[in-house]
Every structure is written in C-alpha cells, then in structure tokens.
Amino acid sequence: GPVRLPGRARARAVIAADPSDAVPHAHLPYLEAVFTFGAGAGPALSLTAPARRVFRPRPVDPEAPARILVSSGSEAEPKMAAYSHNAMAGGRATYLRALHDGDGPMRNLVLAPLASSFGSCGTSVTVAALGGTLLLQETFDAAGALRMIVEHRPTHVFGVPTMLRRIADQPPLDQEDFSGLRALVSSGAALPDATADVCRARFGDRVITVYGSSDGVNCHTAATGLTPEAGTGLPDPAVARIRITDGNGDPVPAGQPGEICARGPMTPLSYVADPALDARYRTPTGWVRTGDRGFIDGHGRLHVLGRIKQIVVRGGYNISPAEVERELGAHGAVAEVACVAVPDPDLGERLCACIRETPGSPSPDLAELTGFLESQRGLERRKLPELLLRVSEMPLGPTGKICRTTLAGLAARETQAIR
Structure with a gap:
C-alpha cells in the first residue's frame, strides 16, 4: 500500500x-x-x-544520509538503500561527469523516475552537484519524449532500453535535428544489439550503456565504446571498485564468472531499517553483493551475464535468460524480448520467450526462432525456449523496466491454456 x-x-x-x-x-x-x-x-x-x-541552510555532515534510493522491485520486495551526500555528489557525480565529452553544462532529459537509482542522476547530481539543466516528463510518453529532444535539445537522454526503442520507433517529426544530442544513455536492463542499432540509425553513433543499481555499483561504456568485446566498460575506482567472487565470497581469476561485488565512493551507507539485508548483501569489509553474475576479462573490462535469481532450472540444467534474450534480440522480427520461467510438472521449469514483434515484419513462430538461435547464433539446443508468447507491449514496472513478475504470470496463464 x-x-x-x-x-x-x-x-x-x-x-x-x-x-x-x-x-x-x-x-x-x-x-x-x-x-x-x-x-x-x-x-x-x-x-x-x-x-x-x-x-x-545548516551545516551538514557530508557522510550523513542524503537520500534513499529504492530498487525497482521487479523481482521481489523493493530494497531501500541510504546514500550519503558524498556518495551522491562524489561517486555518482563522477560517473555522470564521465559521460559528458563536451564543453558547457549538461542538459539532461531523464526519462527514468527520479526516485529510481538510474533517475537519481537527475535532481541530486545533474542540478545540485553539476549545475546542469534537467528536463522531465510527468509520465513517460515516447512521442512526447521525441518532441522534447527536438524542441529542447538535450545533450543526453537517459532511459531504459524499452523507452529508447519506443522513441526510436516513432514516426519522424518535421525538421528533426539531433545535432545537439551527444549521447543516449541506457541502463536498468541489458541493451539489446537491435535496439542499439535502431537508436544509432535514428539519433547518431553515440549510445552509452550503463550497468548500475541502487546497491551502489556502476560501470559504463563511455570510454570503451559499445562493442561486444568491451562488455560494460572499465570499472572506475573513483566511482566504485568491482570484483568477482565465488560462492564463498573469495575473488576469482580473470575470465571466471561469479557474483559481481562493488565498493567505493558510491557505496550506500546501509539498507534502511533492515539489518537482515545488510547481513545478506554486505560483507564485513564493506563490499556489496549485487546478486548479478559476471566476469572481468584480461583487459579489466566488466561483462554482465544477468541476475543470479533469474536462472531457469530445466530438468536440473541451468539456463541464463539473459543469454537467450541477447541472441534472440538479433532476429529482425523481434523488437523486444524477455525470457521467463514457466512452471512444469515434469521438468520443474521451461523457458518461455516473450516477444514484441517488429512492426511490419512477418510474424515468426517458435520453430523459426529456435532454428535461428541454433543455426545462426550457435545456441545449444538445451538452452532453446520451448514456449512462445507474443505481446503487443511489454508490461513495465514503476521504473520503466520490464516487469518480469507480471510477464511470468501472464506467460504461465497463456501457455497453460494452449497446452
């Protein structure tokens, strides 16, 4: 309530x-x-x-709580993390400043809710710490966002992949001019290659993807570029140090997957009024366990593999929905995709691919999509989705991210009806 x-x-x-x-x-x-x-x-x-x-104004302790960031709650009960003034004006401002490659102040159109971790780059950082201009919509509207880009000429647009794709799919406006736009900044979920390509074609070459969360982790591709080998970029110790650990919390060698952990100037003070969360997600030495899987390659670049909780277990075999989504998103008829688990009495879980089709493209069936994954993307047969759900629009949570809880419930009902 x-x-x-x-x-x-x-x-x-x-x-x-x-x-x-x-x-x-x-x-x-x-x-x-x-x-x-x-x-x-x-x-x-x-x-x-x-x-x-x-x-x-009164004197303020820079290490005192400045604001509370609330997680999206797309998987479970939202977490609340308390951040100090230093963490907001220091760590988060350092990250935002690194996205700006031009002279003059930033002029940011922030489409994510300001109460979210991604949206916290708005009032606390863009305005208060960096002295920039903040552009907002009361609620997200793709056509309205496109008009704002044309009329108000932001230097940066911040949105989750679904928002950016819907803006890029809008019909052209009269006298479109994106010359003042320095970058589209995507975060909140993995940026599909197809969405990045559509955004580049519409708005220009500079698309930045940011890996971050309300738990105090951050890494982005502003310096490395958006390429498969760059992953999600090089961690910046001035924002947050990142390491990968095994199930015992010990660091693992380069290239080996494990849990992504972070600690640094951007680290929150604690979870609010919840010592159980602190005990679960924070180590005695101050590292925060993000609940995300990833690895750091030999060049020090971070690669994010997805949420640990989102692993689908089919007959004892683990399937990463993020991997399947990444490959399926390369199909020309798929505008958006999310893969979720559907309960199964025999195998425990089966993987359901939920897609929004690209307007004007022939509608693919499950056989075509799995054939594409296996023959053209090299996905192992045991990782292929066994169920397909088409949606006219992806259900979104309060932060604009795809709400997997809603989607999983819808997939379970719809696929059960056709079995």
Whole structure:
C-alpha cells in the first residue's frame, strides 16, 4: 500500500505529487509533515506557497544520509538503500561527469523516475552537484519524449532500453535535428544489439550503456565504446571498485564468472531499517553483493551475464535468460524480448520467450526462432525456449523496466491454456 515504504523508512516527511495522495499521519507514527504541489489540502502543505520563514541552510555532515534510493522491485520486495551526500555528489557525480565529452553544462532529459537509482542522476547530481539543466516528463510518453529532444535539445537522454526503442520507433517529426544530442544513455536492463542499432540509425553513433543499481555499483561504456568485446566498460575506482567472487565470497581469476561485488565512493551507507539485508548483501569489509553474475576479462573490462535469481532450472540444467534474450534480440522480427520461467510438472521449469514483434515484419513462430538461435547464433539446443508468447507491449514496472513478475504470470496463464 501507499504507506509501506514510508513506514519501513520511518519517514518524517512525505512529498506527494497531488494533495489527494497525501498519507494520513495516523498510518505513519514518525511522520511530521506532508508536502504537495498546488494549493495543498488537509494535512498537506503546499511547496509552491510563499515561505513562512526565511530558509537558512545548516551545516551538514557530508557522510550523513542524503537520500534513499529504492530498487525497482521487479523481482521481489523493493530494497531501500541510504546514500550519503558524498556518495551522491562524489561517486555518482563522477560517473555522470564521465559521460559528458563536451564543453558547457549538461542538459539532461531523464526519462527514468527520479526516485529510481538510474533517475537519481537527475535532481541530486545533474542540478545540485553539476549545475546542469534537467528536463522531465510527468509520465513517460515516447512521442512526447521525441518532441522534447527536438524542441529542447538535450545533450543526453537517459532511459531504459524499452523507452529508447519506443522513441526510436516513432514516426519522424518535421525538421528533426539531433545535432545537439551527444549521447543516449541506457541502463536498468541489458541493451539489446537491435535496439542499439535502431537508436544509432535514428539519433547518431553515440549510445552509452550503463550497468548500475541502487546497491551502489556502476560501470559504463563511455570510454570503451559499445562493442561486444568491451562488455560494460572499465570499472572506475573513483566511482566504485568491482570484483568477482565465488560462492564463498573469495575473488576469482580473470575470465571466471561469479557474483559481481562493488565498493567505493558510491557505496550506500546501509539498507534502511533492515539489518537482515545488510547481513545478506554486505560483507564485513564493506563490499556489496549485487546478486548479478559476471566476469572481468584480461583487459579489466566488466561483462554482465544477468541476475543470479533469474536462472531457469530445466530438468536440473541451468539456463541464463539473459543469454537467450541477447541472441534472440538479433532476429529482425523481434523488437523486444524477455525470457521467463514457466512452471512444469515434469521438468520443474521451461523457458518461455516473450516477444514484441517488429512492426511490419512477418510474424515468426517458435520453430523459426529456435532454428535461428541454433543455426545462426550457435545456441545449444538445451538452452532453446520451448514456449512462445507474443505481446503487443511489454508490461513495465514503476521504473520503466520490464516487469518480469507480471510477464511470468501472464506467460504461465497463456501457455497453460494452449497446452
């Protein structure tokens, strides 16, 4: 419900976009004030009303909590991570500054919600730390985002792959001019090669992919370029050191997969009011376990293989949905793809490929897609999806990422009906 996260955070103040969203104090014992925009109503105080007293800034401990970032919750209950002023204005600002290769301040169109980890590059960093300009939409709209790019000329556009693909698929506008756009920045999920190609063709060559999360890890391709051998780029110790560990938490050699762990200036202080999460995801020496699989190659570049939790176990054999998605996304008729597990009484789980088809392309069946994966992409037969679900649009969560929980439920219902 609406009080769940503020209650867990022991929030003393809540800002609601609309007065009707104001949370009654009775449900939040620590709450002291509710703020909103517009005229205000009931217990809500208006942020746009004249100030009742002169604002006087107070000295702030740079290591004190500055804000809470909430994970997407696309797999489970959202996690809340507390970040210090130094982590936001230091580590996160250093990462954002590295994406900017020109003179003058950044002018960022941030399509991801500002409350998300990816969206935190907005107010706290673009405006407060770097003195740039922040462009926003109230809710994501692909046609409106394209108009904003043309009319307001941002230097950078920040969005998850689904958002960027939907913008790139929009019909051309009159007198389109993208000369001021320095980069499209993709994060929140793996960027499919097909989406990167479509974005390059529409907006220019510079597409940057960022690997990051609310757990305090970051790596991007601004310096290395977006190529298969570059992976997700070179980790920057000024933002976060990255290492790969085995099941016992010990570092593994270059090239060997394991869990991605991070520690550095961007590391959060702790998980909010949840010592069990701290014990599970943070080591005594301050390393954060991200729950992601990956490896670091001989050149020090990070390669992300997907979520550990998202492994599909079919008859005792582990299948990585991220690997299948990456290869299936190269098919010309597939605009978007997500692979999820469907329960099976015999094998435990089967892999279902959920696709949104490319407009105007012939509709592929399962046999065509699996044949493509095996003969043209070299995927092992035991990794091939056994079920296919077509959707007109991928279900999205609050942060704009594909909601796999919703998709898995839909896939289970639809595929059960046709068995």
